[in-house]
Amino acid sequence: MPLSEPKAKKPLSSHRWVLSYLMREKAVFLPSLAALFFTAVLSLAFPYFLKELIGNPTDAMIKGVDPAIILEKSNRIVLMLVGTLAVQSVIAFFRVQGFIRSGEAALNHLRRDIFAHLVKLPIGFYHEQRSGSLSNRVSADLGIVRDTLLNAVPQAVRHSVILVGGLVFIFISSWKLSFIMLASVPVVVLAIAFFGRKVRGFSRDAQDSLAEAGTVIEESTQSIADVKAFGNETFEARRYDRALDRFMDVTLRGARHRAAFLSFIIFALFGTVAFVTWFGARMYAHGEIGWTNFAAFILFSIFVGASLGSFPEIISQFQQTAGATDRLREILDTPTERATGRSDIRLEGGLSFEGVNFRYPSRPDVLVLDDIRFDVRPGQRVALVGPSGAGKSTVFSLILGFHAPEHGRVSFDDADSSDISLACLRGQLGIVPQEVLLFGGSILENIEYGRPGASREEITRAAEMANAHSFISALPSGYDTLVGPRGTKLSGGQRQRIAIARAILANPSILLLDEATSALDSESERQVNEALERLMVGRTSLVIAHRLSTVRHADKILVFSHGKIVESGSHEELLARDGTYKLLVETQLV
Ligand SMILES: Nc1ncnc2c1ncn2[C@@H]1O[C@H](COP(=O)(O)OP(=O)(O)OP(=O)(O)O)[C@@H](O)[C@H]1O
Numbered sequence: 184m185p186l187s188e189p190k191a192k193k194p195l196s197s198h199r200w201v202l203s204y205l206m207r208e209k210a211v212f213l214p215s216l217a218a219l220f221f222t223a224v225l226s227l228a229f230p231y232f233l234k235e236l237i238g239n240p241t242d243a244m245i246k247g248v249d250p251a252i253i254l255e256k257s258n259r260i261v262l263m264l265v266g267t268l269a270v271q272s273v274i275a276f277f278r279v280q281g282f283i284r285s286g287e288a289a290l291n292h293l294r295r296d297i298f299a300h301l302v303k304l305p306i307g308f309y310h311e312q313r314s315g316s317l318s319n320r321v322s323a324d325l326g327i328v329r330d331t332l333l334n335a336v337p338q339a340v341r342h343s344v345i346l347v348g349g350l351v352f353i354f355i356s357s358w359k360l361s362f363i364m365l366a367s368v369p370v371v372v373l374a375i376a377f378f379g380r381k382v383r384g385f386s387r388d389a390q391d392s393l394a395e396a397g398t399v400i401e402e403s404t405q406s407i408a409d410v411k412a413f414g415n416e417t418f419e420a421r422r423y424d425r426a427l428d429r430f431m432d433v434t435l436r437g438a439r440h441r442a443a444f445l446s447f448i449i450f451a452l453f454g455t456v457a458f459v460t461w462f463g464a465r466m467y468a469h470g471e472i473g474w475t476n477f478a479a480f481i482l483f484s485i486f487v488g489a490s491l492g493s494f495p496e497i498i499s500q501f502q503q504t505a506g507a508t509d510r511l512r513e514i515l516d517t518p519t520e521r522a523t524g525r526s527d528i529r530l531e532g533g534l535s536f537e538g539v540n541f542r543y544p545s546r547p548d549v550l551v552l553d554d555i556r557f558d559v560r561p562g563q564r565v566a567l568v569g570p571s572g573a574g575k576s577t578v579f580s581l582i583l584g585f586h587a588p589e590h591g592r593v594s595f596d597d598a599d600s601s602d603i604s605l606a607c608l609r610g611q612l613g614i615v616p617q618e619v620l621l622f623g624g625s626i627l628e629n630i631e632y633g634r635p636g637a638s639r640e641e642i643t644r645a646a647e648m649a650n651a652h653s654f655i656s657a658l659p660s661g662y663d664t665l666v667g668p669r670g671t672k673l674s675g676g677q678r679q680r681i682a683i684a685r686a687i688l689a690n691p692s693i694l695l696l697d698e699a700t701s702a703l704d705s706e707s708e709r710q711v712n713e714a715l716e717r718l719m720v721g722r723t724s725l726v727i728a729h730r731l732s733t734v735r736h737a738d739k740i741l742v743f744s745h746g747k748i749v750e751s752g753s754h755e756e757l758l759a760r761d762g763t764y765k766l767l768v769e770t771q772l773v
Pocket residue numbers: 310543545546551569570571572573574575576577578
């Protein structure tokens with residue numbers, strides 16, 4: 184399902200949604216928030232004491248007060264100021280840690296939710312994505328949410344408190360000057376609304392193009408052997424360059440708006456301060472305001488101005504977050520695979536396709552499977568043959584419940600596939616794929632993947648049956664050998680035997696085997712075939728076969744062509760029929 188598809192109603196606004204994650208850590212978050220509130224209020228003490236330090240002596244001297252009294256009062260004020268700063272610093276020490284802890288923990292909840300959801304999404308969702316772009320986009324979006332949680336949220340709270348508190352003080356100092364100053368606020372708010380929307384659009388585009396650049400890295404490093412074999416290093420570097428250029432282009436366009444906005448804000452803010460100060464000086468000259476109040480007004484105005492000045496950044500960060508969370512929520516809103524069906528069904532090994540039609544959602548014009556019908560009895564060995572693109576792997580996908588048929592029925596024994604829960608179904612199906620990709624861990628972990636929690640003895644026994652034990656034991660670290668990224672440190676035949684050991688451990692009722700097309704050396708092939716034979720004993724096996732030897736021993740052969748089964752029967756029956764199968768055998772396509 185494309186990410187851009189319109190989704191159902193959004194129950195929470197972006198920010199309340201992010202807040203809901205923070206609230207999962209409320210035991211740390213709320214005290215930190217309270218501490219932040221308190222320290223922000225305390226920071227208003229700074230201009231307050233400064234005003235006392237500057238204004239009082241001036242007023243006192245004008246009134247002819249004794250300098251010793253002025254000095255003694257100043258000392259007292261400085262002590263209180265330093266005391267307040269000390270309290271503020273101690274609280275800040277705990278508050279900063281609290282915010283980081285609750286922010287990162289909230290982010291981990293979000294990361295976990297996204298990943299848990301991603302792995303439950305249907306295969307079709309992944310077919311719509313370009314490899315790498317999804318993970319890049321998710322991590323870029325999470326990065327923005329992280330900046331917000333760790334920086335923008337505390338900043339917003341802090342500056343809001345200072346803004347409101349500062350405004351109260353400036354109104355107390357001089358309501359007349361305050362009104363003049365506040366006249367500039369609507370202009371700033373309108374500018375924030377106007378530029379903010381633009382910045383949000385650009386930031387989303389910039390995120391997309393950065394993710395695209397990340398995708399190029401991921402794609403080319405994943406297929407680095409091909410990149411090198413084709414001598415395409417420069418080509419890939421250029422592809423990356425182009426993606427970066429696009430990112431730069433969008434970023435610069437966004438930057439122009441942001442820069443224009445900031446210049447405007449700076450001019451508006453400081454212009455207002457200058458004008459108000461000039462007006463205040465006139466009021467002072469006319470005796471309409473005292474020196475202490477004038478000093479208080481200026482100092483609090485600077486504080487208020489600085490806080491107001493940081494709002495555009497904070498708001499633009501919140502707007503970016505809204506863009507990023509929209510996309511994360513699109514992923515979370517994408518429906519997962521079905522969770523329905525019975526989970527107590529024990530597969531006996533019978534399987535049937537009855538008039539199954541299927542098309543991939545991404546290519547609705549192509550009927551990939553056309554009226555497929557076949558029956559497999561428990562314990563039977565069935566070979567699927569046919570030219571590339573005939574639909575054999577798609578049959579496996581339908582058996583595994585990756586997709587549902589458009590028409591017709593897939594059933595196991597007598598139960599409709601859609602009535603069996605996917606976990607129950609897949610738990611009893613085993614697959615040995617054509618290209619075995621291992622995980623980056625140890626050999627032991629890779630075999631254990633077949634049945635998490637299996638004991639070391641069980642794993643060794645499975646490896647023995649898979650003809651893998653002797654080569655594993657010969658490695659310096661044995662079962663603890665790390666297989667390298669995607670298992671690249673092992674040969675193709677060794678990887679296959681690990682996959683077979685995995686399947687033996689899983690002990691499935693039905694085995695789906697996609698035979699490797701690439702030839703192994705004869706010894707390796709003998710070992711793999713022997714292991715496969717052992718694996719297939721006593722279970723239903725469906726094999727996408729590429730070797731005559733495999734096909735010969737099958738109880739039934741299904742010949743696929745253009746999404747249809749054009750012939751079926753045993754090797755001898757099909758050869759006698761003088762049709763597609765015979766042609767395939769003669770042209771060595773099997
Ligand atoms: N995810 C997909 N989205 C759209 N079309 C697909 C997808 N996967 C496969 N197809 C198409 O479905 C058809 C059948 O593909 P399938 O992989 O089942 O063939 P196959 O017989 O297994 O071929 P091979 O032996 O080469 O693996 C092909 O035309 C293929 O292009």
